[in-house]
Amino acid sequence: MNAAFLVFFVVGTIAVASSILVVAMRNPVHSALFLLLTFLCVAILFVVKDAEFVAAVQVLVYAGGIMVLFLFVVMLINVRHLPDDRTLSRFWKGGVGVGLAIFLLLATVVRTGTYHDQNPNKKLLRSTASHRVRKVTNPDGSVTRKRVVRHRTVGNSEAVGMALYQDYLVPFEVASLFLLVAMIGAIVIGKRELSAPEEETSPDFILKRMETEKDVKEAMSA
Amino acid sequence: MTQSYFPILIMLILAVVIGATILGLNWVLGRHQRNPSKLSPYESGVPPLDENRKRINVRFYQIAMLFILFDIEAAFLYPWAVIYRDAAQGPSGMFLFGEMAVFIGLLAVGYVYVWKKKAFDWH
Amino acid sequence: MTWNDVVFLLPEIIISIGASLLLLAPVVGWRQRETSAKWSMLILLGITALTVIGCSYWVQEIPQSRSLAGMFALDGFAIFFKLIFITAIAMITLLSDDFLRESRYSVWEYYSLLGFALCGMMFMVSGMSLISIYIGLELMSLSSYILAGFFKNEEKSTEAAMKYFVLGAVSSGILLYGISLIYGVCGSLNLLDIGRALSTIITNDALMFGVMLLGAGLCFKMAAVPFHVWTPDVYEGAPTPITAFLSTASKAAAFSIFARIFYLALHDFQLDWSNVLATISALSMVLGNLAAITQDNVKRMLAYSSIAHAGYALLGIISLNSLGLRGVLIYSLVYVFANLGIWATVLMLRRHEYGGERVDDFEGLSRRAPFWAFAMVIFLLSLGGIPPTAGFIGKYFLFAAAIQAGFGWLAILAVLMSAVSMFYYLRLVVAMYLREGREADVAITRPLQIVAATCLIITLLLGIYPTPLINQATESSRWIGARAAIIPHAGR
Numbered sequence: 067m068n069a070a071f072l073v074f075f076v077v078g079t080i081a082v083a084s085s086i087l088v089v090a091m092r093n094p095v096h097s098a099l100f101l102l103l104t105f106l107c108v109a110i111l112f113v114v115k116d117a118e119f120v121a122a123v124q125v126l127v128y129a130g131g132i133m134v135l136f137l138f139v140v141m142l143i144n145v146r147h148l149p150d151d152r153t154l155s156r157f158w159k160g161g162v163g164v165g166l167a168i169f170l171l172l173a174t175v176v177r178t179g180t181y182h183d184q185n186p187n188k189k190l191l192r193s194t195a196s197h198r199v200r201k202v203t204n205p206d207g208s209v210t211r212k213r214v215v216r217h218r219t220v221g222n223s224e225a226v227g228m229a230l231y232q233d234y235l236v237p238f239e240v241a242s243l244f245l246l247v248a249m250i251g252a253i254v255i256g257k258r259e260l261s262a263p264e265e266e267t268s269p270d271f272i273l274k275r276m277e278t279e280k281d282v283k284e285a286m287s288a
Numbered sequence: 289m290t291q292s293y294f295p296i297l298i299m300l301i302l303a304v305v306i307g308a309t310i311l312g313l314n315w316v317l318g319r320h321q322r323n324p325s326k327l328s329p330y331e332s333g334v335p336p337l338d339e340n341r342k343r344i345n346v347r348f349y350q351i352a353m354l355f356i357l358f359d360i361e362a363a364f365l366y367p368w369a370v371i372y373r374d375a376a377q378g379p380s381g382m383f384l385f386g387e388m389a390v391f392i393g394l395l396a397v398g399y400v401y402v403w404k405k406k407a408f409d410w411h
Numbered sequence: 412m413t414w415n416d417v418v419f420l421l422p423e424i425i426i427s428i429g430a431s432l433l434l435l436a437p438v439v440g441w442r443q444r445e446t447s448a449k450w451s452m453l454i455l456l457g458i459t460a461l462t463v464i465g466c467s468y469w470v471q472e473i474p475q476s477r478s479l480a481g482m483f484a485l486d487g488f489a490i491f492f493k494l495i496f497i498t499a500i501a502m503i504t505l506l507s508d509d510f511l512r513e514s515r516y517s518v519w520e521y522y523s524l525l526g527f528a529l530c531g532m533m534f535m536v537s538g539m540s541l542i543s544i545y546i547g548l549e550l551m552s553l554s555s556y557i558l559a560g561f562f563k564n565e566e567k568s569t570e571a572a573m574k575y576f577v578l579g580a581v582s583s584g585i586l587l588y589g590i591s592l593i594y595g596v597c598g599s600l601n602l603l604d605i606g607r608a609l610s611t612i613i614t615n616d617a618l619m620f621g622v623m624l625l626g627a628g629l630c631f632k633m634a635a636v637p638f639h640v641w642t643p644d645v646y647e648g649a650p651t652p653i654t655a656f657l658s659t660a661s662k663a664a665a666f667s668i669f670a671r672i673f674y675l676a677l678h679d680f681q682l683d684w685s686n687v688l689a690t691i692s693a694l695s696m697v698l699g700n701l702a703a704i705t706q707d708n709v710k711r712m713l714a715y716s717s718i719a720h721a722g723y724a725l726l727g728i729i730s731l732n733s734l735g736l737r738g739v740l741i742y743s744l745v746y747v748f749a750n751l752g753i754w755a756t757v758l759m760l761r762r763h764e765y766g767g768e769r770v771d772d773f774e775g776l777s778r779r780a781p782f783w784a785f786a787m788v789i790f791l792l793s794l795g796g797i798p799p800t801a802g803f804i805g806k807y808f809l810f811a812a813a814i815q816a817g818f819g820w821l822a823i824l825a826v827l828m829s830a831v832s833m834f835y836y837l838r839l840v841v842a843m844y845l846r847e848g849r850e851a852d853v854a855i856t857r858p859l860q861i862v863a864a865t866c867l868i869i870t871l872l873l874g875i876y877p878t879p880l881i882n883q884a885t886e887s888s889r890w891i892g893a894r895a896a897i898i899p900h901a902g903r
Contacts, residue, residue: 073297082696084409113293123363131356138349141892148307173618179593199306206519227367236420236482237546240534242361242394243427249357250434251557253405255572256350339821410882 070114077114094140098133105129120220126176145281347410354402361395416479422462422493423533426750429455430526437519449508452522456529463493465582481601482543487887488740489537492667495538495744500505500529502751505858506542506758507652514562522562525656528554532664536671540600541590541625543629544668548586548632550580555661559649571648577643582782586628592621603894606674614683622677622684622717626691629672633665635721636694643706646714646770654710655754656804658717663743668738671726674895681731688729688819695722696828703752704835708768709757712835713750716794720746723825726809730816733892738808740884745805746883749793752866756861773839774846780853783841791836793870796829801873804880 084103091097105128112121155161230238325331359399368388375384417424433451457522467490494538504522514610530553531856554577560572596618597608613617631638646654677684699719706712725748727738760772760778777784793802806829873880 069294071329119367122366125361127359130353135349135352135356139664142346142349152433163395175592175616180618182618190380216399221439223367223370227371230364230367231371232380233480234482236479236534237543238364238386238539239390239394239700240531240543240550242317242359242391243530244546244553245341245357245361245525246394246431247550247553247557249402250520250524250527251352251553252350252357253402253407253565254344254517254524254557254559256353257405257407276341338751394427394431397435399432404435 074111075112077107079108081111094143095137098136098140101136102129102133105133116222119226122223350407354407357398358395361391364391417484419466419483419485419537420467422459422532423537425462426455426459426526426530426533430530431522433526434523437517444810446508448518448522449504452504452526453621455526456497456504457868460497460530460821463490466490466610466650482540482604483537484539485501485537488667491740491883491887492536492663492743493533493721494665495534495747495757496529496660497745499747499751500525500665501654502755502862503652503656503660505862506755508771508858509854509856510652510758516561521897523559524554524561525557528558530658531711532660535664536639536667537600537667537730538671539600539607539675541593541672541676542600544672545587545590545875548664548668549583551664552583552632555657556655557703557768558653558877559645559655559791562650564833567648568650571645574641575645575649582631582638585624585631589624589626589628592617593625596621596673596743602672602676606678606736606894609677609679618680619683622680623687625672626684626688629665630691630721633662633689633721633724634718636698636718636723637691638697638701639718642718643711643714646717647710649878651710651754651758651766654713655751658754659747659750659900662717662721663747665721666739666743669725669728669892671891674731674891675735678731678895685729688725689818692722692725692729693821693824695719695725696825700828700831700835703832705836706835707770708769709770709839711769716835717750719828720772720794721805722828723809726813726818726821726825729818730809730812731895732812732816733806734815735747735880735890736888736892737811737884738805738812738894740888741808741880742805742881744802745793745801745870748866748869749790749800749802752786752790752863752870753794755866756783759783759853759855759859759863764856770838770842773842776843776853780855783853783855784862787843788840789867789870791839793874795833795836797833799871799874801870801877801880804877852867878889 074160084100084107087100091100105124109121109190111128112118116151189257257286328335365388368384372381372384373389375381428450433448433455436448436815466485467487467731469485503525507521507525511521531547531550531552531554533545535551538544538547556572556576559575562568590600593605596607596612596615597606598607608616608775627638630636631641634642646658672683696719697716699715699722700771703712703715703719706715724739727735727742729735730738757768760776763864772786776787791801793800796806797804806825810822810825813819813825
C-alpha cells in the first residue's frame with residue numbers, strides 16, 4: 067500500500083462521510099460546513115490524481131465562491147426553529163432504492179468497462195507540444211527556417227492552458243458567452259424593478275412578504 | 289510530482305492535530321460549568337437584544353452571485369497567463385492574445401451591463 | 412486553428428456581438444421606444460441569416476470535419492437547421508411584440524437573451540465535438556430558463572422557470588456524465604473519432620451506460636417520455652411567446668443534435684441503443700397523445716402534443732437510414748412552422764392575461780375571425796399529418812424510414828397515435844366552428860398576422876408541392892449521410 071493510496075483512502079472516506087452528513091445535519095449552517103469539507107477533500111483527491119489546476123479551481127470557485135452563496139441562501143431563508151420530531155420524506159424508501167441501484171450499476175459498469183487507455187499516462191497531463199521556428203544552417207551555408215515541435219514536460223496548469231486555448235478554443239469562447247448570460251440572469255431575475263422602494267413600504271408588499279416568509283418556514287419544517 | 293505536495297499534507301495533518309489537541313485539552317482540563325451566563329454568547333457582555341440570525345437582504349445574494357461569475361472568469365485567466373509568456377514569441381502569440389481579448393471583451397460587456405443596472409449600488 | 416477558421420464562425424460571431432449590443436443599448440443611454448428593440452432584433456436576425464447563406468457557399472471548399480480543431484462543422488445539415496432557427500426566432504420576436512408592450516419589463520434584455528439562445532443553438536447544431544455540443548446546449552438552456560422566468564412578478568412564470576431550471580440542471584449533469592464515460596472509452600470527444608473508435612469495440616458496459624446517459628440527457632431536452640414531466644408545467648407557466656420558443660426552436664435544436672450525435676458517432680453501436688430508443692419513442696407517442704386528450708388548457712394540450720411529436724421525431728433517429736435523416740430535417744421544419752402558426756393564433760385570443768389558454772376560449776372563433784380560424788385548422792391538420800398539409804410529408808418520411816429499418820410495429824403505432832391525436836386537435840376545430848362563442852374580442856395585430864400568414868403559406872405550399880423541400884433535405888443531409896454510411900454494419 068503506497069502513500070497515494072493511503073491518502074486516497076483516508077480523504078475519500080472523509081469525503082463520503084461528510085457528504086452524508088451534509089444531508090443528515092439538522093442545522094443548515096452545519097450542512098454547509100460539511101459541504102465545504104467535502105469540497106476540500108475532493109480537491110485533495112484531484113491533487114492525488116495529478117490534476118492540480120482542477121484542484122485549485124475547486125478550492126477557489128467551490129470552496130470560496132459557491133459556499134458563500136450557500137451560506138447566504140441559508141441566511142436568506144432564515145429558519146429559526148425546526149420542529150423537534152425528525153420526519154423522513156414519504157419517498158425515502160424509493161430514494162434509497164434508486165440511490166443504491168445507481169451505485170451498484172455504476173460500480174459494475176465502471177469496473178467492467180474497458181477504457182481507451184487502461185493505464186492513463188500521467189505524463190500526458192503534463193506535456194505540451196510547442197511549435198518553434200528555428201533557423202537551421204544547411205551544410206552549403208544557406209539558412210532555412212524549420213518548424214520544430216518540442217514536447218516538453220510542464221506543469222498541469224500549462225497543459226490545461228494549451229488544451230483550453232488551442233484545441234478547445236470554441237467551447238471556451240462559448241463559455242464566456244454562457245457566463246455573460248448567467249450575469250444577465252442574475253440581474254433580470256434577482257434585481258427588483260426600479261420602482262421597488264415604493265413597493266417595499268406599501269402595506270400590501272409587507273403583508274405579502276410576511277406570508278411568503280411563513281410559507282417558506284412551513285415548507286422548511288415540513 | 290505529487291510528492292511535492294507532501295509538505296502540504298503534513299501541514300494539513302498538523303493543523304487538524306493542533307486544533308484537536310487544543311480543544312481536547314480544554315475539555316479534559318477545564319471545569320464544566322453549565323449555567324445560563326456561561327452559555328451566553330458574551331459572558332460578561334451586553335445580553336443580545338435580538339436573535340442572531342436575521343433575514344438578510346437579497347442584495348447580498350446578488351452580489352455573491354456576481355462574485356462567483358467574475359471568480360470563474362478569473363480562474364480561466366490563470367492557465368492562459370501561464371502559457372502566454374512562451375507562446376507570445378511563437379506563431380500563435382497574437383492568436384492567444386486575440387482570444388483572451390474576446391473573452392475579456394465579453395466579460396466587459398457583462399460588467400458594463402451590471403454596473404449600469406446599478407447592481408453594485410446599495411441603494 | 413488559425414484566424415482563417417474564424418470565417419466559419421461568422422454567423423455566431425455576428426449574433427453574439429448583436430445580442431451584446433442589444434443588451435448594452437438601453438443601459439448606455441440609448442433608451443428608445445420599445446419598437447426600436449424589435450426592429451434591431453429583426454435586422455440582426457436578417458444579417459445573421461444572410462451570413463449563414465453566404466457561408467453556405469463556402470461549404471464545398473472547406474475541410475468540413477476538421478475546422479476549428481475538429482470542434483465545428485459548417486455542413487448542409489447545420490446550415491439547414493440554422494436557417495430554421497433564425498426564422499423561428501424572428502417569428503418569436505414578432506409574437507413577443509404585443510405581449511411585451513403590455514408588461515413593464517425591459518424589452519432589450521428579452522431580445523438579447525433570445526439572441527444568445529439562438530447563438531447557443533447555432534453552436535450546438537454545428538458541434539462536431541461532444542463538448543462544443545454540450546456548451547452550446549447549455550447556453551441555449553440557460554437563456555431559456557431566464558426567459559421562462561422573465562415575467563418575474565407572475566407567480567406561474569417564476570414557478571415554471573424554477574422547475575425548468577432544477578430539472579434541466581440535473582439532466583445536464585446526467586448528459587455530462589454520459590459524455591465523460593464515452594470519452595473514457597473512446598479517448599476522444601470528436602464525433603468522427605468516436606465513430607471510428609466504436610467500429611472496433613464489440614461490447615463494453617461503460618460505453619453502453621455512457622450512451623444511455625447521453626440519450627437520457629438529450630431525451631430530457633426534447634421531452635421524450637420518461638423525461639417529460641417538466642413539459643406541461645413549464646409550457647403552461649412560461650410567457651406564451653417563450654412557450655412558443657421552447658416548443659419549436661429549442662425542440663428542433665434538440666432533434667438536430669440527437670440526429671447528429673447518433674448518426675455520426677454512434678451508428679456502429681446501433682444494436683445496443685435502437686431498441687431502448689424505440690421503447691422511448693413508443694411511450695412518448697402513446698402517453699403524449701393520450702394525456703393530451705384530457706387537457707382543457709391549450710398550452711398543456713400542446714405540451715403533451717409536443718411530447719408525442721418528440722416520439723415521432725425519434726423514429727427518424729432510430730431508423731438510421733437516409734430516409735430517417737431526411738425525415739428529421741423535413742419534420743423539424745414542418746413541425747416548427749405549424750406550431751408557430753398555432754401559437755400566433757393562441758396569442759390572437761389573448762385578452763387580459765391568460766385568455767386563449769383554455770379550449771373554451773376558441774369557441775366561435777370562426778365567426779369572429781374566419782380566416783385565422785381556417786389557418787388554425789390547417790396548422791392542426793399539419794400537426795396531425797393529414798394531406799395536403801406539410802405535416803403529411805414529414806410523417807411520411809419518418810414512418811417510411813421506420814418501416815425500412817425493420818421497425819414496422821413502431822410505424823403502425825405511430826399511425827394509430829396520429830389518428831388519436833386528431834381527436835384532440837379536432838376538439839379545437841369543433842370549438843371554433845360548432846360552438847357559440849361568448850362575446851369576446853380578439854386582438855389580431857399586424858405582427859401576429861404576419862407570423863400566422865407566413866406559417867400558413869409554408870405549411871400549405873410545402874404540403875402541395877414538397878419537391879423543393881425534399882431536394883433540399885437530400886442535399887443538406889448528404890455529408891452526414893455519407894459519413895454515417897462509411898462503415899457498413901449489421902443494423903442496416
